Amino acid sequence: MKASATTSMQLGQQLQMTPQLLQSIRLLQLDGLQLELEIRRVLEQNPLLELDEEPTASPVPEPADGMSDVAAFDELPESSLWDVRGASWNGDDSDGLQRIAADDSTDPHLRILQRLSMALGEDDLAIAAFWLEHCDDAGYLAAPHEELLATAAARFQRAPADVEGVRRRLLAGDPAGVAARNLRECLVAQLDTLPGRVAGRGLARRILGEALDLLGAHDIAGVARQLGRDEADIQEAVRLILSLDPRPAEAGAPMESTAVVPDVVVWHADAGWRVALNPAAAPRVSINAGYERALANGEGSAPMREMLQEARWFTRGLAMRYDTLLRTARVIVERQAAFLERGEESMAPLTLKDVADAIGMHESTVSRITSGKFLQTPRGTIEMKRFFAVRLDGASVSGAAVRAMVRRLIEAEPAQNPLADEAIAALLARQGVHIARRTVAKYREQLDIAPARTRRRGTRPTLLARAG
Numbered sequence: 001m002k003a004s005a006t007t008s009m010q011l012g013q014q015l016q017m018t019p020q021l022l023q024s025i026r027l028l029q030l031d032g033l034q035l036e037l038e039i040r041r042v043l044e045q046n047p048l049l050e051l052d053e054e055p056t057a058s059p060v061p062e063p064a065d066g067m068s069d070v071a072a073f074d075e076l077p078e079s080s081l082w083d084v085r086g087a088s089w090n091g092d093d094s095d096g097l098q099r100i101a102a103d104d105s106t107d108p109h110l111r112i113l114q115r116l117s118m119a120l121g122e123d124d125l126a127i128a129a130f131w132l133e134h135c136d137d138a139g140y141l142a143a144p145h146e147e148l149l150a151t152a153a154a155r156f157q158r159a160p161a162d163v164e165g166v167r168r169r170l171l172a173g174d175p176a177g178v179a180a181r182n183l184r185e186c187l188v189a190q191l192d193t194l195p196g197r198v199a200g201r202g203l204a205r206r207i208l209g210e211a212l213d214l215l216g217a218h219d220i221a222g223v224a225r226q227l228g229r230d231e232a233d234i235q236e237a238v239r240l241i242l243s244l245d246p247r248p249a250e251a252g253a254p255m256e257s258t259a260v261v262p263d264v265v266v267w268h269a270d271a272g273w274r275v276a277l278n279p280a281a282a283p284r285v286s287i288n289a290g291y292e293r294a295l296a297n298g299e300g301s302a303p304m305r306e307m308l309q310e311a312r313w314f315t316r317g318l319a320m321r322y323d324t325l326l327r328t329a330r331v332i333v334e335r336q337a338a339f340l341e342r343g344e345e346s347m348a349p350l351t352l353k354d355v356a357d358a359i360g361m362h363e364s365t366v367s368r369i370t371s372g373k374f375l376q377t378p379r380g381t382i383e384m385k386r387f388f389a390v391r392l393d394g395a396s397v398s399g400a401a402v403r404a405m406v407r408r409l410i411e412a413e414p415a416q417n418p419l420a421d422e423a424i425a426a427l428l429a430r431q432g433v434h435i436a437r438r439t440v441a442k443y444r445e446q447l448d449i450a451p452a453r454t455r456r457r458g459t460r461p462t463l464l465a466r467a468g
């Protein structure tokens with residue numbers, strides 16, 4: 001009986017805390033514009049709250065209980081999917097606690113997870129998030145497929161076939177072609193999802209499977225000879241291929257605003273990097289002191305006391321957002337100081353887990369607080385997500401840094417003697433970066449750079465240019 005009572009009390013405490021935690025989750029994931037709209041909405045509905053018109057130099061109010069709220073917040077389930085449809089909460093979230101839809105997120109991976117959340121269970125959705133985390137902006141795997149498959153199977157304790165099955169769902173999803181190993185697999189996946197009988201689909205598959213290099217070089221006659229088909233048939237199939245999207249993860253992305261208000265400002269001073277919240281993107285909201293004193297003295301109605309509780313939840317959640325954002329930005333700047341000083345070739349490997357461990361929170365928290373948030377740096381205003389770079393297998397550098405090295409080597413190559421992928425790999429090896437020829441080819445394609453034989457002629461393949 002005693003154990004049952006203890007369990008009931010713990011469940012009651014958990015449910016009592018849930019609305020506050022959900023409020024914190026909402027505020028973490030909002031971008032700057034959404035936060036402004038949310039604050040306006042709350043101010044209109046709760047007369048106990050007021051906006052501080054003149055924020056101080058430090059717009060981060062301290063939580064009343066120190067870091068107790070942060071610890072409670074991080075006890076949420078491990079899933080990073082609380083902010084997408086399909087996640088559940090056993091309670092009524094109609095009182096301003098609904099989760100914000102992320103269809104207009106600047107993070108393409110979040111938009112894809114949003115669509116998948118109604119079709120996949122939580123376990124499979126977590127695996128889908130893993131695959132997407134290891135995709136580049138265009139939607140291609142940023143590390144070798146076999147390595148990622150083994151890592152995911154061990155992490156989620158699932159059979160490799162199950163993990164690969166989730167990747168196949170991404171390939172065949174909306175948009176099709178995401179999480180592909182290469183351009184060929186991406187485009188074939190899109191062909192397979194075309195509805196009904198499409199003229200030229202079978203031949204288009206053969207071109208992608210057997211003559212993609214010739215297609216990239218615009219050698220239609222060569223494609224026709226290799227496949228033993230008329231050029232007219234090849235042209236029809238090529239038109240179908242060119243209608244596909246070589247950058248599927250960016251499909252449906254919202255139009256970028258002409259101006260971005262940075263959430264955090266980064267500058268160099270006193271022989272180090274300084275980080276601060278941008279007061280223009282961190283409005284301060286406080287509880288009206290007169291109302292709070294009156295309610296504390298027993299005055300006011302029950303609805304007013306409920307408003308006071310909601311006001312405290314909101315201000316505390318806002319404080320948590322600012323604190324988490326600032327601490328996350330500090331870690332990112334610390335880990336990517338070399339990039340800020342020297343440029344893209346110095347982009348260090350960095351994962352959500354690295355930052356989460358450094359600030360003592362969960363990866364899903366870091367994912368929310370970095371989505372749609374921007375740092376103003378001496379190198380421009382950069383979305384926080386772009387500071388995360390996958391470590392190159394077997395090396396101490398990031399894929400983003402190696403991609404920049406490939407670009408530099410090609411830009412410096414002799415005009416009449418362009419570097420083949422093998423030569424670029426050899427030059428990188430001299431610098432201590434050992435990668436395979438096919439990895440060089442992958443980065444070259446991402447950079448919208450044609451193969452050496454085509455660069456010698458001064459042309460660029462249209463399809464690869466779109467994929468870069």
